[in-house]
Amino acid sequence: MTPPPRNAGGSDHLLGRVGRRWHDFWHAEASTLGLGLFRIVFACCLFWEVDTTRAKALFAIEGGFHLPHLPFIPLVSEQTYHWMHLLQYPFIVLLGIGFMKRVSCGVLLGLQGYIFFADQLNFRNHPYLFLLFLVMLFLAPADESVSVRSLLRRREGQSFASALIGPDRPLTVQRLIQVQVCIVYFYAALHKISPVYLRGDVLEYYLKRAIGFGSGLKSLLGAEMASSVLDFLRNPETLLVASFLTVAVELSLPFTLWSRRTRPFAIAAGISFHLGIAFLMSIQVFSYAMMASYLLFLDPRTLPGLFRRFGR
């Protein structure tokens, strides 16, 4: 893909500079290894999520009260609903191994999208985000590295590591996923900028309501240690600091993840934040998918370099 031309005099007009920056950002070609690894972790998250969605998206089944998004979407029988979930597993596996990626993404989009849009009461933020990720993986060259497809295309004499890394491709859709992740963080932070949230009251409310609050912590640290940690977390001062940190992390990540200088700190903060909500609030699948998305923010040369180093 050719970048926009410089003008004859060589002087850089603002518009031209912006155009070139835009082009370099959206259409640069580089390794899609990060995207391939993201695809694998995301497929694991989808696999894990099927059972949860089956339990929480029952409003796609006919009967009872409904609040449809679009009244013309027919509801399904209990048996069809069951099969619509069961059918997802083989396609999630295909997506994970990077074989027939477009077909698997298309089928998953159809099944999950149908269930999601069948009723407003099925709305949850992270299945919606997963639908957006599926659309993007459908369009992205996400099966060109760490995939069955990349191994099948292995040329004679090409090393295993090099085949797994795959060719360079435009990063357009990868950039869209990155931007989408930033939009999620940004709006999540904006919603939380309120005196009640920053006082720690809202966090306290959700921690109390969280199913299995601290159960992850207990399995990790043991009952006694977990109990002291939980006492510390229930403390109003701790909740106040945690609320401020939540807003600070969510508001800063959309900016700090892009800069090479701030990225390591941003990733460390993001991972700590998501591990916190995974263990304390049992919001696991969303947390792991968001952490996996950090792979996309790494310099596209970092992961292939590591692969080559360890693949020798």
Added chain:
Amino acid sequence: METTIRNVLIAAYLVFQLLLPIPGFLQDKYETRGNFSWNMYAYRYVCDYHYTYLTPDGETREIDPGRYFKIPSKVPMVLHRDALPQLHAWLCEETRREAETGSLRGSVGCVLNDDPRVEFVDPEADLCVAPGYGVLPE
């Protein structure tokens, strides 16, 4: 040409994803739930609700809306002004099917964060005949 189309599609996606959460962010939280605005765990929205069916001979019968929900714990999701009329319409239809005459009464109140409690339903109204199914305007 192909690059131009791609650029237009990218710009359209960005505009859509940046604008879509704004209504849910700006709108009154009592009015609507704010889906698609990434409002994860940001508000404390606590509601109580109580519905009764009053028969012509003065007998009252408690109605639990959760009975009609596939997941009863999801009733609070409809306790916003934009969704309550649909719940009331449904309850009216169901109660009429079970007993032919009578009136549906209800009280729904919600508290957002530190706000004072907001009443959504006229407690004196028969929800099946009142304008807007008895949901009080803002």
